[in-house]
Amino acid sequence: QKEVEQDPGPLSVPEGAIVSLNCTYSNSAFQYFMWYRQYSRKGPELLMYTYSSGNKEDGRFTAQVDKSSKYISLFIRDSQPSDSATYLCAVMDSSYKLIFGSGTRLLVRP
Amino acid sequence: EAGVVQSPRYKIIEKKQPVAFWCNPISGHNTLYWYRQNLGQGPELLIRYENEEAVDDSQLPKDRFSAERLKGVDSTLKIQPAELGDSAVYLCASSSGHSETQYFGPGTRLLVL
Numbered sequence: 001q002k003e004v005e006q007d008p009g010p011l012s013v014p015e016g017a018i019v020s021l022n023c024t025y026s027n028s029a030f031q032y033f034m035w036y037r038q039y040s041r042k043g044p045e046l047l048m049y050t051y052s053s054g055n056k057e058d059g060r061f062t063a064q065v066d067k068s069s070k071y072i073s074l075f076i077r078d079s080q081p082s083d084s085a086t087y088l089c090a091v092m093d094s095s096y097k098l099i100f101g102s103g104t105r106l107l108v109r110p
Numbered sequence: 111e112a113g114v115v116q117s118p119r120y121k122i123i124e125k126k127q128p129v130a131f132w133c134n135p136i137s138g139h140n141t142l143y144w145y146r147q148n149l150g151q152g153p154e155l156l157i158r159y160e161n162e163e164a165v166d167d168s169q170l171p172k173d174r175f176s177a178e179r180l181k182g183v184d185s186t187l188k189i190q191p192a193e194l195g196d197s198a199v200y201l202c203a204s205s206s207g208h209s210e211t212q213y214f215g216p217g218t219r220l221l222v223l
Contacts, residue, residue, distance in 0.1 A: 032210050034210065041216070042216055042217075043114070043203075043216050043217050044214050045213075046211055046212070046213075088152050088153075090152070095166065096158075096208045097166060098153075098155065100152025100153050100154070101152050102150065103150070
């Protein structure tokens with residue numbers, strides 16, 4: 001079993017839709033949870049990170065962590081074509097190592 | 111401010127040939143990471159440096175892969191000899207100490223024929 005599981009998609013939505021991206025993880029000891037965005041032929045860039053459980057909002061993006069169910073979510077409101085990318089969830093273990101999911105490809109149609 | 115710089119951006123080699131990738135981290139970042147990203151997968155850590163010291167190289171295939179960061183700034187990752195299965199994107203990242211925020215370079219896309 002992989003430590004972080006993520007649906008690869010692709011997920012195709014119309015512009016303006018609310019997007020929900022999700023991951024599950026296996027180790028309850030993880031404390032830091034990240035979302036990275038990766039455009040084609042680029043390196044990943046950090047969107048948001050959350051420590052422990054709860055929500056964090058940044059503009060149109062909201063990250064949510066539910067440690068009881070080991071579930072990580074990213075919501076994108078009013079999605080734009082420029083949001084089309086691969087979204088990678090990641091957890092950080094106690095040795096500061098990042099463990100990534102396989103990524104979900106998102107396409108926002110104009 | 112310049113981000114993480116990697117070169118070359120693309121490399122095509124035949125199997126059994128050697129190849130090297132270079133990374134220059136963000137100025138002042140003492141922690142440097144090399145990741146490998148296979149097609150359709152997330153990045154996987156190969157090695158992490160704190161200054162000149164490799165503090166986590168447990169995922170580095172040491173029979174053919176080597177890395178160095180001699181002066182605690184830029185770094186080189188080498189594969190010798192390359193195998194078909196080494197085709198992937200090799201990403202370098204850097205951070206300031208033990209940070210939740212790692213900054214990634216654009217990667218080197220390797221194709222082994």
